[in-house]
Amino acid sequence: MLVIYLSLPRVYCGDRVFTGELGKVFENGCIVVDHDKIISVGSEGSIDYPGEVEPVWLGGYTIVPGLIDAHIHITGFRSGDYVKESLLTPFGVFIARGIVDIGRILDAGFTTIVDAGSVVGLHLRDAVNEGVVKGPRIVASGYPISQTFGHGDIHFLPIELADTRSSKLLSPFMSLLCDGADECRKAARFALRNGVDFIKIFTTGGVASQRDRPEYPQFTLEEIKAIVEEARRANRFVHTHAEGAEGIINALEAGITRIAHGIYVDQDGINLALERNAVVIPTLSVVDLILKLDEASGLPSWALEKAREAHDTHISNIRKAYRQGVRLAAGTDFFVNSKDYNIYGMNGLELQLLVEKIGLSPMEAIIAATSNSAYIAGLQDRVGLLKPGYTADFIAVKGNPLNNISLIVGMENIGLVVKEGAVVKNVISK
Numbered sequence: 001m002l003v004i005y006l007s008l009p010r011v012y013c014g015d016r017v018f019t020g021e022l023g024k025v026f027e028n029g030c031i032v033v034d035h036d037k038i039i040s041v042g043s044e045g046s047i048d049y050p051g052e053v054e055p056v057w058l059g060g061y062t063i064v065p066g067l068i069d070a071h072i073h074i075t076g077f078r079s080g081d082y083v084k085e086s087l088l089t090p091f092g093v094f095i096a097r098g099i100v101d102i103g104r105i106l107d108a109g110f111t112t113i114v115d116a117g118s119v120v121g122l123h124l125r126d127a128v129n130e131g132v133v134k135g136p137r138i139v140a141s142g143y144p145i146s147q148t149f150g151h152g153d154i155h156f157l158p159i160e161l162a163d164t165r166s167s168k169l170l171s172p173f174m175s176l177l178c179d180g181a182d183e184c185r186k187a188a189r190f191a192l193r194n195g196v197d198f199i200k201i202f203t204t205g206g207v208a209s210q211r212d213r214p215e216y217p218q219f220t221l222e223e224i225k226a227i228v229e230e231a232r233r234a235n236r237f238v239h240t241h242a243e244g245a246e247g248i249i250n251a252l253e254a255g256i257t258r259i260a261h262g263i264y265v266d267q268d269g270i271n272l273a274l275e276r277n278a279v280v281i282p283t284l285s286v287v288d289l290i291l292k293l294d295e296a297s298g299l300p301s302w303a304l305e306k307a308r309e310a311h312d313t314h315i316s317n318i319r320k321a322y323r324q325g326v327r328l329a330a331g332t333d334f335f336v337n338s339k340d341y342n343i344y345g346m347n348g349l350e351l352q353l354l355v356e357k358i359g360l361s362p363m364e365a366i367i368a369a370t371s372n373s374a375y376i377a378g379l380q381d382r383v384g385l386l387k388p389g390y391t392a393d394f395i396a397v398k399g400n401p402l403n404n405i406s407l408i409v410g411m412e413n414i415g416l417v418v419k420e421g422a423v424v425k426n427v428i429s430k
Ligand SMILES: [Zn+2]
Pocket: 071, 072, 073, 116, 241, 333
């Protein structure tokens, strides 16, 4: 095959390359990169590159696609008491903290994140794209859209403080409140006007909203359809927070195929998700950490109580969905860093929990965090696989994560991170 290179290609070889496609592993595998694109992938000896190129040998390492966190919030918060923090912290401090947090996420091998609601993430996306800040590619929703008394409404605040458009409170974590199809269209257009990559909505209550419950459906089908229609007209998509059975079904019926949490999904919801080829992001990590940290998380007692209550049912329902073939993506739902414990940078935890709690194989967990999460980001044609023509986003993990998924948790074993063909972390070779 005759290949015309833009510049002299670079070649990276490791003990093995997993392309991100089920079962496709090349022992002594290499990846050929030209500029920001993958040219070829295969076993050493089976791939072509100019004779003058010296391959970079990553002995003892496994090369896999750059990981993608399909649901996270970059907020700059340092405690679960985010309303108090919003009152006391200048907005610039949130941004500065967010810069540190995304740097850690990139060092942990995550080359893309989907920020499912936070205006800090929206601003940092632009800063990363400009090249002034080091971080993963950010796909951002900015302010999410909630009904009044929805999951995105802060129930204990006066209503004029809780809605982004009227509030004097400049918080990273507030929503656009709207009721009725017309207001929902307007809120969607407001979000789009802010330059969002997709629209985030809440079609059920949740754990971290005081006066509702995860089971409560939020927005009517008509309201959800209005938002989906506005997103479609602007060539965007909708990603929903959906925990209760009814709100999951409403979202799927309205045409949403990116479903976060899925705690109380029932058989009808599973059937519809399969029919629509929807991808569910169970977000196990945030619950796992909240339950471990308990009161130290800073979350109010009513939120901790709902988290404890939901945990076991969540696991068994997601397991049921997985066994019936529902595609899962890996999203942590991290929304706050702890003062004592760096949560951002631990994003690989989601892969470990998908293996340990849901029963995925390590290979399936990596697929959840790559091609399935690329779908959630709307980038499935560009990232998430190591294939010719795809963007050169890949990492080298020490050892074999296909045998031991815990190697992918944290930053320690992530020796090399390449984003868009550029080496952004290298602790293996100079
Ligand atoms: Zn979330």
